[in-house]
Amino acid sequence: MIKTPEKMCKVSIAGSKRVLEDTIRILHEKEAVHLLDYAKTKSEKEGGVFSIGNSLERAENLSSALVKARSLMRILGVERVSSAPSLKESDKIVEKRIEWLHSVVSGLLEEMEKIQEELVEIEIARETLKFVEIIGTEVEILKESNELALYMGFVNSDPEAALSDLTKRFEFFSGKMRGEVAFALFIEREKGPEALAELKKLGYREIEFPDNLEKYGTRKKLERTAKSNELELQDLNKKITRFTRVEGKFLQKAEYSLKRASEKAEAPLQFAISNNSFVIEGWIPRKRYSSLEKTLVTEFKDKIHIECEEASEEDGLTPPTELINPKIVDSFEVFIDLYSKPTYKEIDPTNFIFLTFPLFFGFILGDVGYGFITLALFGFLKTKMRSETGRGLMNALILASLATIVFGFVFGEFFGVEPYHPLIPRAHNINMMLGISLVVGIVHINLGYLLGLINEYRKGGIGYMVQHTGSWVFFELAAILVILQYLDMLTFAYSNYIVYGVLVASIALLYKGHGIIGIIELPAILSNILSYARLFAVGLASVALAMVINDFTGVFFSAGGFGYVAGTITLVLGHTINILLGILGGFLQSLRLHYVEFFTKFYKGGGEAYLPFGKE
Numbered sequence: 001m002i003k004t005p006e007k008m009c010k011v012s013i014a015g016s017k018r019v020l021e022d023t024i025r026i027l028h029e030k031e032a033v034h035l036l037d038y039a040k041t042k043s044e045k046e047g048g049v050f051s052i053g054n055s056l057e058r059a060e061n062l063s064s065a066l067v068k069a070r071s072l073m074r075i076l077g078v079e080r081v082s083s084a085p086s087l088k089e090s091d092k093i094v095e096k097r098i099e100w101l102h103s104v105v106s107g108l109l110e111e112m113e114k115i116q117e118e119l120v121e122i123e124i125a126r127e128t129l130k131f132v133e134i135i136g137t138e139v140e141i142l143k144e145s146n147e148l149a150l151y152m153g154f155v156n157s158d159p160e161a162a163l164s165d166l167t168k169r170f171e172f173f174s175g176k177m178r179g180e181v182a183f184a185l186f187i188e189r190e191k192g193p194e195a196l197a198e199l200k201k202l203g204y205r206e207i208e209f210p211d212n213l214e215k216y217g218t219r220k221k222l223e224r225t226a227k228s229n230e231l232e233l234q235d236l237n238k239k240i241t242r243f244t245r246v247e248g249k250f251l252q253k254a255e256y257s258l259k260r261a262s263e264k265a266e267a268p269l270q271f272a273i274s275n276n277s278f279v280i281e282g283w284i285p286r287k288r289y290s291s292l293e294k295t296l297v298t299e300f301k302d303k304i305h306i307e308c309e310e311a312s313e314e315d316g317l318t319p320p321t322e323l324i325n326p327k328i329v330d331s332f333e334v335f336i337d338l339y340s341k342p343t344y345k346e347i348d349p350t351n352f353i354f355l356t357f358p359l360f361f362g363f364i365l366g367d368v369g370y371g372f373i374t375l376a377l378f379g380f381l382k383t384k385m386r387s388e389t390g391r392g393l394m395n396a397l398i399l400a401s402l403a404t405i406v407f408g409f410v411f412g413e414f415f416g417v418e419p420y421h422p423l424i425p426r427a428h429n430i431n432m433m434l435g436i437s438l439v440v441g442i443v444h445i446n447l448g449y450l451l452g453l454i455n456e457y458r459k460g461g462i463g464y465m466v467q468h469t470g471s472w473v474f475f476e477l478a479a480i481l482v483i484l485q486y487l488d489m490l491t492f493a494y495s496n497y498i499v500y501g502v503l504v505a506s507i508a509l510l511y512k513g514h515g516i517i518g519i520i521e522l523p524a525i526l527s528n529i530l531s532y533a534r535l536f537a538v539g540l541a542s543v544a545l546a547m548v549i550n551d552f553t554g555v556f557f558s559a560g561g562f563g564y565v566a567g568t569i570t571l572v573l574g575h576t577i578n579i580l581l582g583i584l585g586g587f588l589q590s591l592r593l594h595y596v597e598f599f600t601k602f603y604k605g606g607g608e609a610y611l612p613f614g615k616e
Contacts, residue, residue: 002454003348005607006285008034008319010311013280013296015304020271020278021056024264026299028614030292033282034320035613038272050279053268058091062265065095066258068102073251075105076244082616084256091261094254101251105243112236115229122226124210129219131207134175134182142184142209149192152209154180155202162198167191180205260614267613282613283319284308311344319344321607329354331395339595340605345458347451349603353594356444357396360590362403363440364539365582366426367546369415371405373579400586415575416546426536427543433536441532441597445525448601449473455602467512469602475506476525528597535593538585542578549574 011033015023027033038052073080087094131152132139144150158181160172170187187195196204272279284292289308296304311319321341323333325348332354342348365371378401382394408414412422426433452469507522549570556567599605 002451003324003351004346005342005344005348006322006324006610007287008283008311008322008344008610009286009289009308010317010319011282011284011289011292011306011308013304013306015278015300017273017276017278019300019303020268020273021264022299023278023280023296023304024267026295027280027292028260028264028267030288030295031612031615032288032292033280033284033613034610035267035270035280035282036317037270038279038281049274050272051274053271053273053278055269056265059262059265061095062091062258062262065098066255066262069098069251069255069258072098072101072105072247073255075109076240076248076251078244078248078251080255081252084253087250087253087257091258094257097250098254098258101243101247105240108236108239112233112240115233115236119226119229119233121210122222122229125222126219126226128207128209129222131177131182133219134177135173135184136175137173137184139209147189148186149189149195151185151187151192151196151199151204151206152183153199153204153206154182155199155204157181157202159183159185159199159202162202163187163195166194166198170195182207263614283610284612285322318608320610322610323348323350325350325354328395331392331399332357334389334392334396335591335594337389339599341607341609342603342605343607345455346603346605346607347455349451349594349599352447352451352598356598357590357594358400358403360535360593361397361400361586362405362407363535364586364589365404365542366407366411366539367413367415367542367582368405368408369413369575370579370582371401371403371408374404374583375401397587400590404586413543413546416543416550416578426539427547430536430540433540434533437532437534437536438529440535441529444532444593444598445528445601446473446476448598448603449476450602452602471506471512475522477506479525531597532593534589538589542582542585545578545581546575549578 013023038050070080072078089097129139132142142150142152154177158174160174163170163172163185167188170185170191172183172185174181174183176182185195185199268278270280272281286308293306293308296306311317321344323330323336323341325333329350332350335353335357336342336348336350362371365374375398378394378397382391382398385391385394410423411426412418412420413427418425418427424432424436449469453473456468552574553567553571556563556570
């Protein structure tokens with residue numbers, strides 16, 4: 001039940017540079033070693049034989065091909081895969097095929113981009129020619145001269161009368177276009193500024209003619225050009241789609257293969273390398289070390305040396321964290337990752353959240369009907385999830401839904417209705433439910449303190465344990481004695497002095513272990529326990545809302561006629577909203593009780609994830 005992360009040992013591999021690539025290959029296949037970056041010591045910087053390694057010779061080509069493969073997949077809409085069968089072709093042949101594909105597809109994209117740019121130009125030209133047609137003139141005459149100024153665009157109302165007051169020497173073309181007056185005005189140049197001022201009073205908005213308008217000529221020629229471009233664009237899209245269909249599987253395999261090859265080619269950047277030898281360091285699960293050692297020694301014999309040593313606090317390195325939980329439990333690791341992984345020597349809290357999260361969720365929602373609905377919902381969502389994290393979360397919520405069904409039978413609730421006399425009528429026995437919630441809080445918090453005692457004993461021995469978590473437990477015991485004394489339940493001699501002496505001693509121990517912060521946080525124990533009242537309160541709100549929905553539905557149904565429609569809508573919509581609120585409340589409140597009230601008693605986290613070389 002009380003578990004710590006997988007036991008690790010620090011592995012060191014030293015060997016001849018001639019077997020470096022084969023060593024990398026074996027480590028990649030084994031997927032067991034969490035590599036450590038080589039860091040130069042002071043003596044090595046001052047002339048030592050080892051330095052940080054360089055990528056293998058083909059790394060640059062592999063990296064370039066990988067970037068191009070991923071670019072092609074993005075362009076063609078091909079999804080990346082987490083694993084794929086090996087390609088029969090060599091890396092060099094794959095690189096050449098990727099290069100060819102990238103060149104062809106890039107060419108198609110450039111053509112498409114040019115056509116799309118021209119279609120944008122055509123759309124602008126189309127609007128311009130429409131403008132010219134509406135005002136009743138020709139493109140060729142809409143040009144300024146030395147004597148005449150030209151203004152073209154849109155105004156809110158006809159400006160001809162205002163222009164006539166300025167001068168009689170102007171030519172005005174106009175028409176209605178989308179609720180505005182489209183116009184072209186030729187006017188003697190010296191009157192131009194005054195005319196512009198009058199136009200601005202009417203909300204003048206200038207239209208700019210594209211420079212290449214004349215190349216399209218008439219509207220008819222423009223539409224022919226547009227149609228031709230659209231057909232060409234469709235043809236290019238078909239070619240792109242064909243590449244997706246024909247080359248999609250290859251790209252998935254190639255991307256996966258190139259990624260794996262690139263990982264191996266760049267691995268020496270983490271090693272210590274000299275002219276003739278190399279040193280690799282990392283962490284490996286203790287139980288997997290013998291298999292790796294046997295493989296390397298069998299393969300290379302005296303060309304390689306491998307050893308493994310236990311982690312020590314003196315070397316300043318902390319092993320990575322690999323959680324080991326049964327399949328049904330590891331779904332709840334998503335909640336641990338969301339918070340923070342445990343450090344190497346910390347207790348793994350996954351087992352505890354596996355037990356208590358579904359119980360808290362079910363206690364809050366606690367309805368048979370709601371439980372079956374959420375069970376179906378989370379089961380369906382699980383089939384749509386592609387990531388391990390998403391499926392793990394759905395597995396956790398499926399167990400929470402089963403707990404909801406169980407508590408629904410205990411509370412005798414089915415969509416807010418009590419079809420039989422329940423074992424615990426939570427809607428009618430508020431004091432009992434509140435008491436149960438607080439007892440759950442006391443047990444849960446003290447379980448946290450118990451785990452804290454174990455963690456701190458492992459970390460610093462009995463003295464460290466007593467000063468830290470032990471001081472809180474001691475204060476709790478002192479508080480219990482004070483309550484018993486207040487209730488006159490302690491009858492031995494000098495009980496008053498002893499009880500308050502224990503209380504003072506517990507506060508002094510808190511101060512010694514936690515400083516002034518410990519004294520300030522004394523009321524936190526009570527507030528933490530009271531926080532568990534939310535288990536009942538949130539659930540009661542859900543029950544009350546379900547009852548209100550059912551009452552309104554009954555009123556509508558009793559009215560008959562249209563009331564059946566209104567009642568059905570109220571029933572379905574109301575319970576849907578209540579279920580969604582229940583899921584949200586049950587999830588967030590259950591998680592909050594673990595993160596804030598429970599974890600803070602024993603768990604700090606901050607561990608580094610175990611990421612073995614070669615593993616996806």
